Amino acid sequence: MTDRVENPSGWRLLAGFLLAPVPPVLLGALGFELMGDLPRFWETFIIGLIVFGYAPALFVGLPTYAVLRRKLRLTWLGCILAGAFTAALPWALLAIFPLATEASSNGVRTVVDGHPTWFGLFESLKSAAELAAFGALGGGIFRLIVAGRP
Structure with missing residues (x-):
């Protein structure tokens, strides 16, 4: 097998x-709902x-699939x-x-004169890591749907 x-x-x-x-997006929205951060689920x-979900899938996922499908097979790890x-x-x-010229988070500056600070990079990369975890779940679900078997 x-x-x-x-x-x-x-x-x-x-x-x-x-x-x-x-x-993954449903799970994220549920998390925000349970924390009470957003009013309308x-x-x-x-x-x-x-x-x-759809914007990254269209602009990053589809081109990634198009490039890699010729070189690699759809494995669990790859997806x-x-x-x-x-x-x-x-x-x-x-x-x-960053698109902003000035920004802060919890009173600490994250963008100064259009350039990210070290704190801003750290905070943004933490968020990117969280999104990567949700994306990994989506990639696994993609593999399951495309393969039609576990």
Whole structure:
């Protein structure tokens, strides 16, 4: 028995890209709901699904899949790592190239004159690591959907 998927069908790929972001974003929205940070669960879920689920899947995940599918097979480890990369890359880029000219977090400056401070980089990379964990879950779900078997 092998861990690899040779050539997944088109409908499985479409289902994978459409459904894999849903459980991680649902889990994240539920976490915010339990902490009491956001007032409306379903609005948080829908916006999170678009911003943190489908946008990275479209702009990072799809090109990553297109490049790697010719060189690598769909393994569990590959999909989990690709999911983590897909979720974390946009946030990491925002940490390195901030859009704000001035910003702070808990009273500590994170961006000064358009450049991130060390504290800002650390805080942003912590968030990128959290997103990578959710992305890894999405990558595993993608593999499960595309392969059709565990």
